[in-house]
Amino acid sequence: MNIVVCLKQVPGTTEVKIDPQTNTLIREGILNILNPFDAYALEEGVRLKERCGGRVTAISMGPPQAEEMLREAISLGADEAVLLSDKAFAGADTLATSYTLARAIEKLGQTDLIICGRQTFDGDTGQVGPELAEMLGLPFVAYVSKIEDINKGMHLQRMVEEGHEIIELPLPAVITVVKEINVPRLPSLRGLAKAKSAPIPVWTAEELAIDMDKVGLKGSATRVVKVFSPQRVNRGEILQGEPEEQVKNLISKLGDAGIV
Amino acid sequence: MGILIDLDKCNGCGNCIEVCPFGLLELVDDKVQVKEGCNFCRACQEACTYDAILIEAAVEEVEVSDLHRGVWVFAEQRNGKIKGVAYELLSKGRELADTLNAELSAVCFGHNVAEASELTGYGADKVYLVDAPIIKGFEEDLYTAKFVELICQYRPEIVLAGATPMGRSFMPRVAARLRTGLTADCTGLEIDLGRRLLLQTRPTFGGNIMATIICSSKRPQMATVRPRVFKKNTPDKERKGQVIKLDFERGGITSKIKLLDFIEDLTERVKLEDTDIIVSGGRGLGKAENFHLLEELANVMGAALGSSRPPVDEGWIPYSHQVGQTGKTVCPKLYIACGISGAVQHLAGMQTSEIIIAINDDPNAPIFEVATYGIVGDLFKVVPMLIARLKGR
Ligand SMILES: Cc1cc2nc3c(=O)[nH]c(=O)nc-3n(C[C@H](O)[C@H](O)[C@H](O)COP(=O)(O)OP(=O)(O)OC[C@H]3O[C@@H](n4cnc5c(N)ncnc54)[C@H](O)[C@@H]3O)c2cc1C
Numbered sequence: 228m229n230i231v232v233c234l235k236q237v238p239g240t241t242e243v244k245i246d247p248q249t250n251t252l253i254r255e256g257i258l259n260i261l262n263p264f265d266a267y268a269l270e271e272g273v274r275l276k277e278r279c280g281g282r283v284t285a286i287s288m289g290p291p292q293a294e295e296m297l298r299e300a301i302s303l304g305a306d307e308a309v310l311l312s313d314k315a316f317a318g319a320d321t322l323a324t325s326y327t328l329a330r331a332i333e334k335l336g337q338t339d340l341i342i343c344g345r346q347t348f349d350g351d352t353g354q355v356g357p358e359l360a361e362m363l364g365l366p367f368v369a370y371v372s373k374i375e376d377i378n379k380g381m382h383l384q385r386m387v388e389e390g391h392e393i394i395e396l397p398l399p400a401v402i403t404v405v406k407e408i409n410v411p412r413l414p415s416l417r418g419l420a421k422a423k424s425a426p427i428p429v430w431t432a433e434e435l436a437i438d439m440d441k442v443g444l445k446g447s448a449t450r451v452v453k454v455f456s457p458q459r460v461n462r463g464e465i466l467q468g469e470p471e472e473q474v475k476n477l478i479s480k481l482g483d484a485g486i487v
Numbered sequence: 488m489g490i491l492i493d494l495d496k497c498n499g500c501g502n503c504i505e506v507c508p509f510g511l512l513e514l515v516d517d518k519v520q521v522k523e524g525c526n527f528c529r530a531c532q533e534a535c536t537y538d539a540i541l542i543e544a545a546v547e548e549v550e551v552s553d554l555h556r557g558v559w560v561f562a563e564q565r566n567g568k569i570k571g572v573a574y575e576l577l578s579k580g581r582e583l584a585d586t587l588n589a590e591l592s593a594v595c596f597g598h599n600v601a602e603a604s605e606l607t608g609y610g611a612d613k614v615y616l617v618d619a620p621i622i623k624g625f626e627e628d629l630y631t632a633k634f635v636e637l638i639c640q641y642r643p644e645i646v647l648a649g650a651t652p653m654g655r656s657f658m659p660r661v662a663a664r665l666r667t668g669l670t671a672d673c674t675g676l677e678i679d680l681g682r683r684l685l686l687q688t689r690p691t692f693g694g695n696i697m698a699t700i701i702c703s704s705k706r707p708q709m710a711t712v713r714p715r716v717f718k719k720n721t722p723d724k725e726r727k728g729q730v731i732k733l734d735f736e737r738g739g740i741t742s743k744i745k746l747l748d749f750i751e752d753l754t755e756r757v758k759l760e761d762t763d764i765i766v767s768g769g770r771g772l773g774k775a776e777n778f779h780l781l782e783e784l785a786n787v788m789g790a791a792l793g794s795s796r797p798p799v800d801e802g803w804i805p806y807s808h809q810v811g812q813t814g815k816t817v818c819p820k821l822y823i824a825c826g827i828s829g830a831v832q833h834l835a836g837m838q839t840s841e842i843i844i845a846i847n848d849d850p851n852a853p854i855f856e857v858a859t860y861g862i863v864g865d866l867f868k869v870v871p872m873l874i875a876r877l878k879g880r
Contacts, residue, residue: 350691352669367660369655390752450528453528454696456695457697464859464860465862474873
């Protein structure tokens, strides 16, 4: 089984602030990590390979430093990794990102399953998985919490609001996974050694023979026009006194509000 | 595309520097210069009072034509019942449509959805009802194909849908097929009438930062919105609208995936999104058994049980109770947070509740910043007292 997992490098914390002077994100001093939600995608890919044989290829679109994260992916069980990096890819929204990933997956050759995380830690849209499926014309299932059976197709559990659905999915296909699906492993010593020396090819726009109008900022349908800090109005009142008194006070307030 | 500063006109006032969301402008020798990475958002151009900033955006606006008119709301249903978020979006959609002087339409897929005719009461001028037995459940492939077909046929300028698991799965596919933009989980929607643009504001970085996003060169402009973010208007029963029934003709549309079974989560007897009172517990509860205490409080108040993420991670309570960025968004009349610190990811799911009560022993916990009433104290003392008093009434 040929498995591709799509990974993104993200800031290691969401505790980012806006510089009040310049109105921009302060990114200095923030370490980059593998998107926590993608760790489950990678782990599931490696587990499937261990179950059915095959290869796991990790791909990421990002700046040159994302190579570091792809090495981590190899230490965690990926057989190989490819970085898609080019100035022309910068500023991509989900549409341009999924287009670029799709062209890279086509270049990789025959793929049976593509696994993405449910969303990213920073952008948080969860749109790249489903958009990628459309760009490749493949069937798609989101929020997979368990892969039950693999034969001609796969039997999966999809998490929905009211419970779980059991779905049959023909391959090749694209899925996104939730954290309930597995517990990611730690890197093995062998993996760490392999990660150190593994070649990580970098594919540019030229290598992908890509339509330049569809990548990066130019290929993006959406644009960020403003960023700002959320406003939180403190409307609160801390109830004073001994617990008995606080509770009494609280109940009378709720009574006034017509709730109890 | 390009951005140019007319050095003769620029007087180095710096007004533009402050408004650039990416901090790409700087003063060099009293004139403004642009660093690499500009996305031509025009924020600087609007701030410049000297007409010194020229932005050439040849590829923009080409595909945007007057042919696209009207606001659409995808009205999601399950088992024939329309979800609350559809009514919330129609209430918001009405505002947007009025500003644009355009029509508001609801689109509903399903079979025998009796409530579809009630959508007009919430502001829809038209209801496109696609009624067929095979789309009774969420047949994602069929939904995607049919919705794309309808959008191509009727050409709305704006399409809104709930950011439910269904919406978050199939709307990106619709957007990708149409090669248009989609903004997820919006918390604010406004209109820039001059350019007929939808200004879509959403939290990013787990709610630490808000971003306003536009889709200027493609139509429709698409956005998803979480349930309970916008308020639902009281329906106007007198309001007339047109219900247009459409057939679902399969012609070429097939479903690649097959739904085999559905396993309901039975622990969630009360639906969090639909209740007036939620009693919610966090890591401060310490262990699974202590949820019984909150259950007791919930029972006397007729409330549903919620949770922050750690209790779910620890397996004290199922995921369906989780409130927050990666759980549910709720907006009850009363939210009681017990032993919850109030991390942004949790606040993202509950801060619009009408009354928030926080019970926490740490006076510096951020939950007190959003709480209407706070009790600084040990929940294991306060909650039993609360139960006793409520029972005694
Ligand atoms: C990508 C991402 C997504 C996330 N999504 C969510 C989400 O959807 N929902 C969510 O809730 N979190 C989410 N989180 C986690 C979030 O960041 C916080 O870690 C979490 O909300 C903290 O939960 P808590 O308040 O229960 O625990 P803590 O932060 O540990 O707070 C426990 C509180 O209980 C108080 N306490 C302890 N004992 C007592 C006592 N006896 N009496 C009174 N008070 C007591 C403590 O003072 C403390 O304030 C997410 C995180 C990430 C990174």
